Amino acid sequence: MKQPINILIVGVGGQGTLFAGKVIGSVAERCGFDVKQSEVHGMAQRGGSVVTYVRFGNNVVSPLVEKGEADIIVAFEQLEALRWSEYLKPAGTIIVNELKISPMPVITGAAQYPDNIFARLEQAGVSTIRVNAGQLAADSGNPKALNIVLLGLLAKRLPVARELWDAAISEVGPAQSRAANLLAFDKGWTF
Amino acid sequence: MRKLLTGNEAIARGAYEAGVRVACAYPGTPSTEILENIAQYSEIDSQWSTNEKVSVEVAQGACFAGARVLVAMKHVGVNVAADPLFTLGYNGVNGGFIFVSADDPGMHSSQNEQDNRYYAKFMKTVLLEPSDSQEAKELVGQGLEISEQFDTPVLLRTTTRISHSKSLVSLSPRQEIPLKPYEKNPVKNFVMPAHQRIKRPGIEDRLQRLAKYADTFPGNRVEEGGAEFAVITSGPGYLYAKEALGDRATYLKLTMTWPLPAGLIRDFIDKHGKVYLVEEGEPFLEEQINALGLSVIGKELFPRIGELSAAIVREKLLGTALQRLTVDCSAVPGRPPVLCAGCPHRGVFAMVAKSADIVTSDIGCYSLGFMSPLNVGDTCIDMGASIPNALGFAKVLPDRKIVATIGDSTFLHSGITGLIDLVYNQGAVTVVILDNRITGMTGHQQNPASGFDIHGKPAPQVDLEQIVRACGITSLWTVDAYDLAQTNAALQAALASGGPAVVIARRPCILIQRNVVREPLEIAADLCKRCKACLKVGCPAIEFAGGVVRIDSVMCTGCGVCRQVCKFGAMRKAGGAQ
Numbered sequence: 001m002k003q004p005i006n007i008l009i010v011g012v013g014g015q016g017t018l019f020a021g022k023v024i025g026s027v028a029e030r031c032g033f034d035v036k037q038s039e040v041h042g043m044a045q046r047g048g049s050v051v052t053y054v055r056f057g058n059n060v061v062s063p064l065v066e067k068g069e070a071d072i073i074v075a076f077e078q079l080e081a082l083r084w085s086e087y088l089k090p091a092g093t094i095i096v097n098e099l100k101i102s103p104m105p106v107i108t109g110a111a112q113y114p115d116n117i118f119a120r121l122e123q124a125g126v127s128t129i130r131v132n133a134g135q136l137a138a139d140s141g142n143p144k145a146l147n148i149v150l151l152g153l154l155a156k157r158l159p160v161a162r163e164l165w166d167a168a169i170s171e172v173g174p175a176q177s178r179a180a181n182l183l184a185f186d187k188g189w190t191f
Numbered sequence: 192m193r194k195l196l197t198g199n200e201a202i203a204r205g206a207y208e209a210g211v212r213v214a215c216a217y218p219g220t221p222s223t224e225i226l227e228n229i230a231q232y233s234e235i236d237s238q239w240s241t242n243e244k245v246s247v248e249v250a251q252g253a254c255f256a257g258a259r260v261l262v263a264m265k266h267v268g269v270n271v272a273a274d275p276l277f278t279l280g281y282n283g284v285n286g287g288f289i290f291v292s293a294d295d296p297g298m299h300s301s302q303n304e305q306d307n308r309y310y311a312k313f314m315k316t317v318l319l320e321p322s323d324s325q326e327a328k329e330l331v332g333q334g335l336e337i338s339e340q341f342d343t344p345v346l347l348r349t350t351t352r353i354s355h356s357k358s359l360v361s362l363s364p365r366q367e368i369p370l371k372p373y374e375k376n377p378v379k380n381f382v383m384p385a386h387q388r389i390k391r392p393g394i395e396d397r398l399q400r401l402a403k404y405a406d407t408f409p410g411n412r413v414e415e416g417g418a419e420f421a422v423i424t425s426g427p428g429y430l431y432a433k434e435a436l437g438d439r440a441t442y443l444k445l446t447m448t449w450p451l452p453a454g455l456i457r458d459f460i461d462k463h464g465k466v467y468l469v470e471e472g473e474p475f476l477e478e479q480i481n482a483l484g485l486s487v488i489g490k491e492l493f494p495r496i497g498e499l500s501a502a503i504v505r506e507k508l509l510g511t512a513l514q515r516l517t518v519d520c521s522a523v524p525g526r527p528p529v530l531c532a533g534c535p536h537r538g539v540f541a542m543v544a545k546s547a548d549i550v551t552s553d554i555g556c557y558s559l560g561f562m563s564p565l566n567v568g569d570t571c572i573d574m575g576a577s578i579p580n581a582l583g584f585a586k587v588l589p590d591r592k593i594v595a596t597i598g599d600s601t602f603l604h605s606g607i608t609g610l611i612d613l614v615y616n617q618g619a620v621t622v623v624i625l626d627n628r629i630t631g632m633t634g635h636q637q638n639p640a641s642g643f644d645i646h647g648k649p650a651p652q653v654d655l656e657q658i659v660r661a662c663g664i665t666s667l668w669t670v671d672a673y674d675l676a677q678t679n680a681a682l683q684a685a686l687a688s689g690g691p692a693v694v695i696a697r698r699p700c701i702l703i704q705r706n707v708v709r710e711p712l713e714i715a716a717d718l719c720k721r722c723k724a725c726l727k728v729g730c731p732a733i734e735f736a737g738g739v740v741r742i743d744s745v746m747c748t749g750c751g752v753c754r755q756v757c758k759f760g761a762m763r764k765a766g767g768a769q
Contacts, residue, residue, distance in 0.1 A: 038357070064500065089513075103524050120520075
């Protein structure tokens with residue numbers, strides 16, 4: 001791959017975006033690619049908007065993905081999908097979990113949660129994959145594994161063999177969750 | 192073997208491989224994970240210190256005794272530790288001494304954007320700037336070599352993007368470095384003015400020798416490429432320049448940037464004529480290059496505020512931008528960080544809001560008490576400022592009810608001296624110590640009040656009440672942070688005491704007592720009058736949507752704070768039980 005593949009994982013602090021980033025990093029490493037990854041810790045994690053940038057390919061220089069550079073964005077929450085959508089390449093794809101988590105300005109009534117997020121993405125001609133990852137996770141028997149479900153959807157769209165993903169999930173996640181995680185991953189992969 | 196490591200993990204690995212024996216830090220984003228990772232290596236004696244100054248002084252002692260040492264802190268931590276660091280430049284070292292300053296351009300989680308590269312010049316020491324994890328690891332070992340060879344402390348300066356970005360790192364085994372013999376040497380280690388005057392000329396001589404060395408330092412190198420652009424760059428700037436310009440430019444990549452490798456820079460500019468300087472932050476290199484009588488195109492083109500990016504370099508040097516989609520992002524509400532559901536600070540702030548006129552706050556999770564809807568906090572400056580700030584307010588506005596809020600770890604870091612000052616000068620201030628038994632904001636590090644050391648092993652636990660009393664406080668209340676009536680009563684009594692008073696609001700951080708199973712609450716629709724009093728405590732688990740107030744049963748921890756502010760008894764245990 002001459003040009004690196006650029007991925008953004010966005011969501012709300014505490015949703016498990018970091019785990020997804022770790023698995024992608026591990027997979028890229030297994031493929032022998034150069035890989036760089038960046039995220040911000042601290043303040044941002046207290047229920048704030050969070051982002052992980054992952055880039056892999058033959059040679060990766062900057063750890064950051066710029067606006068207009070992402071091949072794929074995985075959004076764990078609708079509003080975050082909209083917030084980060086301008087990072088997408090015109091030909092890129094955004095995978096959006098249908099979940100809505102109200103930020104504090106909405107909870108206190110200072111702001112409205114936009115009710116037309118998918119329409120806005122469609123209007124801009126964004127290639128959007130809409131999924132209820134929570135439901136798929138529950139169907140897999142592990143309602144908390146929506147991050148792994150979303151990882152499955154992403155993985156299906158990357159040029160990496162399934163076995164490498166299974167191996168990376170087994171390695172990065174705790175041993176006792178291995179079987180449950182692989183079931184959740186499969187729900188996303190086969191969506 | 193190669194491994195994908197953050198800059199912080201790589202620095203920890205570098206310390207391990209370079210034979211570091213003692214490592215100390217106080218947690219601070221983005222530096223915290225350096226010591227967390229060093230603590231995984233049993234060969235290194237690692238510790239959390241009460242503050243950055245103490246961490247430097249412990250490391251100094253170990254360095255004098257002959258060991259290689261590493262100290263890590265965030266950029267503002269260097270301000271706290273500046274006193275011993277400046278003088279260490281005079282004393283020099285025995286074992287190698289390296290200190291890491293993790294700067295935060297863009298202020299992702301900091302109160303200022305200070306560019307600590309200036310400290311290296313000010314302290315007359317050595318500055319190393321990595322651009323990725325591999326360099327970060329190597330510079331620990333190289334820095335310790337320089338430290339021992341030139342008898343100087345060394346500053347390894349990272350930024351958030353270096354500290355928290357992962358890239359592949361080649362691992363090597365640990366080098367066992369024997370202890371340097373310790374010999375009493377008062378002229379070197381005892382800072383009598385007469386001793387310092389003896390050493391003073393040697394520092395200037397050392398800088399000259401280091402400047403010559405900088406020209407030969409392998410990390411300062413020319414990367415030949417296209418002739419379209421000639422670029423001098425360092426740290427994260429190198430990544431962005433290279434990302435944007437690729438092979439179209441020839442680079443002078445600088446890694447040891449103080450003392451300045453003047454010979455290399457002069458040769459590069461002489462050869463290329465028009466040279467761009469891609470430097471994130473302040474014009475540190477630019478000023479020094481100009482002082483050599485040379486000119487580069489730097490801050491006239493690139494911003495000094497915030498982070499650089501490949502997009503900025505592309506725009507400024509190529510005049511191009513990446514193609515982007517136009518998505519309607521109007522009226523997208525922000526998602527600021529919030530106090531967690533079940534956070535023990537929430538109820539305390541709700542009560543402080545009711546009783547105080549002016550609240551001076553401090554650095555930590557409780558600075559989030561400032562966020563809407565609680566909106567508690569008039570000031571927040573630096574670690575420990577809350578108590579002296581409050582005393583200052585009390586001197587000028589004696590008729591106002593003044594409360595200082597500070598966490599347990601911040602109180603131990605630099606709140607105690609402020610409290611003694613408050614008592615000594617008899618200020619009418621109520622200090623609320625939010626004692627959640629952990630250093631929260633930085634990701635849950637142990638501290639002397641938590642009862643555990645950096646390895647999670649039991650450690651002597653300081654007694655906050657005893658400390659407060661020993662400072663001379665006689666009006667002291669300890670309350671359960673979840674008990675609003677008790678907290679409120681203590682606050683009222685403390686404010687009425689007319690003198691310095693302390694309320695310790697105690698309850699462990701909700702994120703470290705997850706194993707304590709509490710039942711979530713729900714709202715009885717028939718009892719709820721939709722008065723929205725519960726929404727005013729700003730719990731992310733409570734929401735008003737579609738005309739009803741709802742509690743998210745997954746997020747709710749059953750802390751009961753909302754239940755205590757509901758006048759209609761509408762909160763009950765999920766499932767309808769009372």
